[in-house]
Amino acid sequence: MVRYINVRSKTRNEFIDITEMVQDVIKEAGIKTGVCYLYVPHTTAGITINEGADPSVQRDILNALNRLIPHDMNYAHREGNADAHIKSTIVGASVNVIVDDSKLLLGTWQSIFFCEFDGPRHRRIAVKFIP
Numbered sequence: 001m002v003r004y005i006n007v008r009s010k011t012r013n014e015f016i017d018i019t020e021m022v023q024d025v026i027k028e029a030g031i032k033t034g035v036c037y038l039y040v041p042h043t044t045a046g047i048t049i050n051e052g053a054d055p056s057v058q059r060d061i062l063n064a065l066n067r068l069i070p071h072d073m074n075y076a077h078r079e080g081n082a083d084a085h086i087k088s089t090i091v092g093a094s095v096n097v098i099v100d101d102s103k104l105l106l107g108t109w110q111s112i113f114f115c116e117f118d119g120p121r122h123r124r125i126a127v128k129f130i131p
């Protein structure tokens with residue numbers, strides 16, 4: 001069974017902390033131990049695990065990606081979102097997290113972030129548990 005988390009981004013480039021939403025899905029599903037596989041079925045978004053305690057880290061990552069991959073360049077893809085496709089590939093479309101005692105086995109400072117690169121939009125994250 002695949003479950004989905006729905007999010008709504010508010011800006012073009014944005015990190016959305018989905019850690020609590022994932023934890024809620026684990027609780028609802030009654031999962032005790034296993035692997036939580038999170039997958040973003042979008043070509044202009046991604047998912048990553050990084051520091052959640054200090055929001056300036058998310059800003060620094062987004063700023064660095066924007067410097068590396070500017071919005072306005074002479075891209076072949078003429079839809080106006082080539083930068084978002086490139087960022088999506090660099091960040092990646094999936095992460096795995098160990099679930100132990102019904103809890104995500106994250107480090108003290110780690111959070112799971114949905115990464116929007118072509119917002120604002122409605123998006124979803126697929127969640128699959130492997131016992």
Ligand code: ZN
Pocket residue numbers: 077079080081082085
């Ligand atoms: Zn495109």
